[in-house]
Amino acid sequence: IEGTREVLQVPADYRIGIVPASDTGAVEMAMWTMLGPRPVEMLAWESFGAGWVSDAVRQLRLDAKLHEAPYGALPDLSAVNCDNDVVFTWNGTTSGVRVPDGDWIAAERKGITICDATSAAFAQHLPWDRLDVTTFSWQKVLGGEAAHGMIILSPRAVERLESYPSMLAVEDYLLALDWARSIGGLDALRERANANLAVIERFVAENAWLAFLAQDPATRSNTSVCLTFADPAIADGAAFARAVAKRLEAEGVAWDIGAYRDAPPGLRIWCGATVERADIEALMPWIGWAYRAEIAALAETV
Template identity: 50%
Template sequence: MSAPQKPQTKPSRPFFSSGPCVKRPGWHPGVLSNALTGRSHRSVQGRERLKLATTLTHDVLRVPEGYEVAILPGSDTGAIELAMWNLLGPRGVDVLAWDVFGRSWLRDVVDELKLPRARTMDAEPGHLPDLSKVDFARDVIFTWNGTTTGVKVPNADWIPDDRQGLTICDATSALMGEDIDLKKIDVLTYSWQKAFGGEAAHGMAIMSPRALDRLASYRPAWPVPKLFRLTTNDGINRDVFEGVTLNTPSMLCVEDYLDGLRWAKEVGGMEGTIARTRANAAALYAWIERTPWVEPLAVDPATRSQTSVAMRFVEPDVLALSESHGLVLLRDLVRLLEAEQAAFDIAAYRGMPLGLRIWCGATVETADILNLLPWLEWAYAEARRKSEPEGP
């Protein structure tokens, strides 16, 4: 297979990882110069800085009245685990999964919490479970956008306003790139490292009045670790929703999150970041449509992610490769791009069909997506040529 000519123009920022994601355009270390390093996060100034982070979160995300915001340890993983450990139990629970992380939450409900009234709905990569079968008299756990499969829920219309149970949503790969109706969500979790291009280790939970009522009135039968504990003997630990953290945060990371929030406001808030994401995804999906060797992993166009665009190789002779030879082809493609500094971290997630995954979130520039595309064609052709058997 002859390779196209090597492109000359490279992405200005060849960072397409689906997490941690690329920093916002124009970011430089100097934006952290006001970080409260060397100071206690419990000092007056430390608490003010953390409170500012929650206040700006309310503003940028247009958090509905009565909802509360908490900064939590352990990135998005810690935030959603905390929600499950504190809130699940009084009702049955439906757990939906269609990617690696959704299956992690499913396993925790079934194997760790061992909830007796749990129902699981697991779909193969590329598909959603049947959302019409979800019972909202029960609690419901789902991932808005499956980072590893590039499959998302198309909207929140399937969630009723008069639900009896709580909806707990891992939105870390959808926030600021998808139009999420927060009034349909009782607990929304995310991390700083995705939409805002922030540093990892910290997570966020946005809780509705219904979730807060559950927190105040219910105590789970199992022990809740200190890092997950949102209550005291007197009820809800209200300090957690005023910026007080459950353990020591990195004030450098806090400053970086504040920078990301301010940038989001500068580009038009959620409308601006969603528009940027849609432009990125549209450019990439248009290329996928005209490229014969790749197709979206998400089968239904309505469920195709705008942020973590996952695609699989479809040429018959590539599909016929053994697993080891297929991985060699993918590894060669990725290494070629990295050696040229044209793209980093774009291989499909382990265990997914052979292919690529490219982050199109708001901190990515559409020009970089467009400049990436010829490099994908060149690297794929080069890797295919290397994988072909030598002639006699």
């Protein structure tokens, strides 16, 4: 890290970190943790810049203004509003076009700049006073191992990061660890999850219309317990499972208990260590009630 600071002439008050997943991991890390408080100006004139645009618009769904240009050209840099956040590649690796300098980035700006400099670092001048987040990999200019990335943060970027994660969230996690220690640690946590699963196993054994998606007990999860309806009278399993879940939610019994959208239709019950066994014991009869109500509703439509 200090070698990087020396060779790249990084200011002393800038933070330097080593991150996984190459330059891509560094850029994604910055975008997903820093963007959102302000609109963002997205610059793209080649493949990698276009990839960051896709992340901002399709994945993060940010309030984004696009500045695009065809391969071989640059967008109008004077049109970039630096009171917004700015994401750009310094050197377009797949088009051979780089920004000429950093003069287009306002020295006095309200937004932060995120610069993918992976094919510029160690070969081109980087004006640190205009760059808040700068990323690159060990691979490109120095020919190192591709798996490792670097991220360089200005004091302004660090200030933006100070609330990510929220200190309330950190304190909440610390309290959770304290609670885990207080009940007996890992063994007690596992025992609680196993006890919750045992409640469901007993209920399934007593009700032939319900089955585990994981049929082998040895591979059955004790946290994310997935169930299917085994009654041959149910023709449309997905519709039936949705109806049961909706009925349970309407009664205030369970929330989001339906199977995950890509999974086979059924129910999914969280049984991790934070769940009380008594709550699982209270839930299962309600599932039986909702099942019988939906079976009765099916009979009325025949």
